[in-house]
Amino acid sequence: MIVGSDGVNSVVARKSGIRTRWGSDISLCLETEVELDDALIAECVEAGTLEFYFRGPGMFPKRGRLSVGLGGPISQMRGSRKMFMSFVKAISLQKKINLTDRITRINSNLIPLGGVNRKIHDERVILTGDAAGFVDPFLAEGLYYAIKSGEIAAYIAALAVENNNFSREFLAGYVTKCDDAFGSDLKAARRFAKFAYGNIDRSLKILRSDKQMFLKYLETVRGDMTYADFNKWCVLRSPVTFLKLISG
Ligand SMILES: Cc1cc2nc3c(=O)[nH]c(=O)nc-3n(C[C@H](O)[C@H](O)[C@H](O)COP(=O)(O)OP(=O)(O)OC[C@H]3O[C@@H](n4cnc5c(N)ncnc54)[C@H](O)[C@@H]3O)c2cc1C
CATH class of the missing domain: 3.50.50.60 (FAD/NAD(P)-binding domain)
Structure with a gap:
């Protein structure tokens, strides 16, 4: 067999x-690894931190390299290379480090959700x-x-x-x-995911304003709590808010 x-x-x-x-339920991910001195990486992303932008790519530090990636449902990824490069340009300006010229190759990968x-x-x-x-x-x-x-x-x-x-x-x-x-x-x-990505502003607002929920969310993304238990916990904690969010 x-x-x-x-x-x-x-x-x-x-x-x-x-x-x-x-x-159609598959995602596309663009990803590059930028070679940088560890000191520049630390200037770009605080040690031990990952940066996620939700409407743009994310970045995380590795030794001697910075990993930059952009992902989303394949149906929404038309023009993703352009979006990816404009993000890198914007981040270069914000961090005052030219990442754009350091990109030698962008990989694209399918991710089956x-x-x-x-x-x-x-x-x-x-x-x-x-x-x-x-x-x-x-x-x-x-x-x-x-x-x-x-x-x-x-x-x-x-x-x-x-x-x-x-x-x-x-x-x-x-x-x-x-x-x-x-x-x-x-x-x-x-x-x-459907709920959070479909209501990204409201989801982030709730996580910002409810510290206990934010800590439970962290436990979940760290794998210490299951999504099923987190969803249940959210409903029990605040059924009205949850219903409002689901109903839009
Ligand atoms: C950019 C990116 C970043 C990611 N980051 C994370 C992360 O941080 N954490 C996480 O949990 N997941 C991450 N993932 C997802 C994770 O990499 C995959 O879910 C995981 O690697 C799947 O493992 P797999 O063994 O099923 O497949 P793969 O890791 O893809 O392994 C398949 C293997 O089969 C080999 N192969 C394929 N075809 C043939 C063939 N015809 N003959 C012989 N060999 C063949 C390939 O060479 C490969 O070695 C990331 C994915 C991407 C694209």
Whole structure:
């Protein structure tokens, strides 16, 4: 049998017929790494800090390099290179460091957002990680889900060998185990992302004015609290505000 852990452009998904192309629920990310002295990086982004602009790219420091990226739903990414470069220009002026001329290459990558039901297995085939579309739709983080689904795939593949059963029905155990491990949280993350990105000004205003909610939000993006528990916590804390926000 085959475990397809070959990323977002999975050949295994295509050749097995599980998925010939992604639907519209996929994001595009432009990303570059600017080589800079550590002292200049510290001037650009405070140590231990990531900068996110929500309507523009984000930046985070690495050793000797500054990572700058812009991402969003593919349907909204027309003209993204221009948007990316104008952001870099604006940030260069603001930080008084010329980042524009230091950019040698811009990479673009697809990011498959999770939290939707997709076909991820067939007879003798299982897809994991990005190939299966297991990415947090709010933060676009997929490393945890890639590792976790890989572990589950290994377990189920071993069971399939033991039982000499590679049928679609038997391998459905993989889908169930992934659902149990992180499926509901990816769905809760999708609801949260839809709400937060759809109401960005109001969401930021609430986080700014409600310190306890902000701390819970930090716990969530750090992975110490699930999105499902965070959503529940928000509703219980302030049901009226939440209803107003949802109803717009
Ligand atoms: C710019 C950017 C920044 C990101 N930052 C973060 C982050 O900070 N935190 C986080 O959690 N996630 C982040 N992600 C998402 C994360 O990188 C992915 O979700 C994760 O790497 C998925 O792991 P994977 O093993 O499924 O796929 P991949 O990491 O894509 O690995 C697939 C592997 O398969 C190989 N492969 C593909 N096709 C073939 C083939 N035909 N033959 C042989 N080998 C093949 C590839 O070379 C690759 O090594 C980021 C993504 C991008 C694009």
